[in-house]
Amino acid sequence: MQLFILLIISGLASCKSGIFDNVSVYVRGLDKTVEDTILIEFDDSLAPHLQHKPSEIITIKDQFIPKLDTNSVANLTTVQNLTLARNGIRDILRGAFQNLPNLKVLNLSGNAIEEIRIGIFNELPMEDLFLDNNKISRIGYKAFSHMTLKKLFLQNNKISRWSKDWFADSSVSRLDLSFNLIEDLPPNSFHLMSKPVNDSMSLIFTGNQLKKINNDVFNGVERFQRIFLDGNLIDRLSPGTFNGVKHINVLNLNNNSLYDLNSDVLKSTQVDILMLEDNKLRCLSTDIFRMEELDIDGNPITCFCVKSWLAWRDIHSNPSIYHITNLEQECI
Template identity: 35%
Template sequence: MCLDVRDITVCVGNKFIQGIPEKVDTNNTKICFMHGENSNIPKNAFILLTKIQNLYLNLTNIISISEGAFNRLGNLTVLGLHGNRITKIDQPIFLPLRRLATLDLSGNDISIIHNINFRGLRNLQTLILVHNYIRTITKNDFQSLPKLRYLDLSLNYIESIDTSTFSPLQFLETLNLNHNKISNIEDGAFNGLRRLKSLKLRGNLLQCVPTQELSRFPGLVIDVRDNRASCDEIRSEINVEKNVTILCEDK
């Protein structure tokens, strides 16, 4: 069943078949599929939807996506894969999506980012990996995403941030690491970042924050609420001349 809701078509319970999803107008530019039983997205599943710009495949029980599933979707700018059962993407399924700017993989079963093949996403600006099972991150995870500006890794199980983890992301402006298990941030963890404006570390296990390193980002807003670190100590170590804002509350 599909209904037009404002400027988007919402389809509930549809099953994808090769060539075109059932009962969908091929002229639509925004489509949301929900609550279907689609463990696999086959090759050429959307091949007739060449005009589509926003595609949401949310809560459809996807486990795997075949190579070529997104063929002919060169106009796509937003892809939502929220609330599925994806653990890995081995094949370069994103290669046809040369204009994709936003990718939402939140609420899946991803534990290792490197198991996601991001090849082809050279223009991606927003990556959402909220509420997965990610425990570690490395700089190799982001090599294919040079234009990323917003990275959301909140509500995972990350324990530490290693040196130069985010070095491939020189254009990153917002980094959300809220509500993980981070207890250690190594020196140089933010090497390579040039435009960072917002760093969210709320709800972790930090006893100290690399304040001297973070002071090199003028105008940076850092949220370290609900950690173990002393707010007074953090504020005293920040270079106030750089106009860095600290959000912190002692318990």
């Protein structure tokens, strides 16, 4: 009987597992001269295995970690760059990341995360957060609020709705939501993100399902480095779409269904580069020609329109910037 009980206990011990179960952790110092690989056989926390190790850079990828529990990745006081990519992570509980005072980059790309709850990331001091190529469809109220984030990557997920409250008092200057399922952007979508000290903001909504961009969507942010709305279903822009925006370096509207672009849409906004390739435009008013570069290939521009452009070009300086050489040749 004693032998039988001993065998049971032994069997239970051999089946013991934790959040980190036979997981290899690659650690490295910032100077890249000191590095090591640690095997965690079973444990719920990283910290005990990284004591007295060069741990400014930690990488765990291409392994099996189904979830991150409270304190799973906590008390790593020296880590600056933490990668947990392609590990099959489905769920992250509140408090999984705590006491990471020097964290700058957190990479959770290529997992199976479905929801971002409030409190998971809010107190982290990081600048770059990678959540791309997951299965995120739900984002909690103020999930990215009160953060020092500069870059947030959420591309290739399943996000279908936008909430400005996600970013209350945030400092995101580059937001990538390309290849999601977003259909609509409400007025003042980004004004809660207008408090960073950066000079301008970049928004990337490539490959969503946006059809119409309403008035005042971008109101509250004066300067944008880039607004990418290409690869959507946009057929028109309301005259007040860019109300409050003074300058956009690059506005990308390629590969949509625009059949018209009223000159009033950009009347009070300086755009340096306007990209309109592969839409349904038959003409553009010369009143809109105030940018440094206009790309308009792949539109069914009429020869009547081209001739009006040529007449405008003859009386204005720097006539070659509007990329109409091919259209001019076709209409001669």
